[in-house]
Amino acid sequence: MTAEILMQTYAAAVPAVLGYIVWLLKRQKRDRDANGRGTMLLLRVQLMEYHDKYMAKGKIPSYAYQNFVEMYQAYHELGGNGMITKMYKEIQDLHLADKKGGQHGE
Numbered sequence: 001m002t003a004e005i006l007m008q009t010y011a012a013a014v015p016a017v018l019g020y021i022v023w024l025l026k027r028q029k030r031d032r033d034a035n036g037r038g039t040m041l042l043l044r045v046q047l048m049e050y051h052d053k054y055m056a057k058g059k060i061p062s063y064a065y066q067n068f069v070e071m072y073q074a075y076h077e078l079g080g081n082g083m084i085t086k087m088y089k090e091i092q093d094l095h096l097a098d099k100k101g102g103q104h105g106e
Helices: 002-057 062-077 083-101
Strands: none
Touching: 002 062, 002 083, 062 083
């Protein structure tokens, strides 16, 4: 009799526990997705600011170029692309011209 009660308890508890675990995992995924999206948007704003600033100057210091590249890589890994990829290529060309021209950063 005791074993039967235990089996009934387990039979009722296991689906409830599994349901709760699934709910938690879905919630964590939703939060992760929202954090990733927010991070991607912040990176895009910063990349656009860097692009506009250094394209207007016609040169980019090496530390700013390195920051831009690392931010772009993180942005790209989060799924970002499009116009920022075009800006990335323009910054690459600017940086290469900067090195060849012997100009120095700020």
